Amino acid sequence: MAVIGLIGGPGAGKSHVAGVLKGFYPVALIEADKVGHRLLAQDPQVRSLILSAFGPGVLDREGGIDRTALGAVVFFDRDKKETLDSIMLPRIKESIQKEIESLTQADPHMTIVVDGALLVEAGCGELLDNLWYVHADASTRRKRLVEDRGIPPERAEAMLKSQAPDAFYLAHADAVIDNSQGRSGEELEVEVGMALEKLKRNGMDD
Template sequence: MRVGLTGGIATGKSTVSSMFEDHGAVIIDADQIAREVVEPGSKGAQKVEEEFGEQVFFSDGSLNRAALGEIIFRNQSLRRKLNQILHPLIMDEMELRTQRILKENKHKIVFWDVPLLIEENLTNFVEKVIVVYIPEPVQLKRLMKRNDLTEEEARRRINAQMSIEEKKRYADFLIDNSGTLENTERQVDQIWNCLKLKNGFSQQ
């Protein structure tokens, strides 16, 4: 079974992902793969340099994410261009890993942890969609605190994604992460049990 896990920036998706992993889910993290496909000397790094120049790389050839982020969060067309470069590389690797896992054990529940699952129209690749949700005012405060951003900087990053209120509409399962950790864990437990039933296999 394939499950898509998504949310907005600073909604706590990584925390929820770890909880599902503790239950036995196999997590394929799109952000992690996105880092791997732009490692020094890779095809992805070469394409990014051709489009954005040497200034978005450190002297050792590794990607300067802060410099690149500053560019793409200010310019929607450049953000789209970066996605067009990286998206196919990330998708190919995610699909390859998923097939490998399910070939070894068809009863595994594989989570695609993808921030832009909905924006990039990837919901057709998964059987269920889980959205990690917090209200936008809470999202703003958490992002400002987490990344030490001004309100304007935080709003710009939030606005670069689809509104979390809009994402709610795509959810087969919604996890409200605005309360206590225990409350989030209870929701994760309930959803995991439901997924196991739908998958037709009771994992130990």
């Protein structure tokens, strides 16, 4: 059994690498973004804290949290992003921990992959056996966010600026997966396979 965390900036390709892993190996996937979306949509305490911190401008017509509006506030203002992080990250960690526990109970030998940009900031390091930094240069990431994901350029730029620099990720990573533009699918698959092999050799997947 091993729990692998995938970290990296927006557009680096964490979800893409998670997809490669899931396509080739029997792994369970936990997506931290989806955990956050669920909390925003379903947790009344989260809704109330967000409303107090950011005001009614971040609500949609039905009274739910409008993620586009909330992103427009926090990606452009460091203090507000810190406020959002203080509300979300401890709860995201708690949900991920519960999910890991229930997956492990169902199958103690399961390999679990957790995809999340802010796993280190959320204190999830202690839940993970191995942390992989998915890396792509800033211009590739910018291009992917704008062209592949349809995010407006100013918002993509603000998202890139609101995350930690390369040095932070490198300082915490056990392995680096290079997902730059121009790498072939086969190269990426080999690199992912090698990182898994290394984990096995180090006896972390028992």
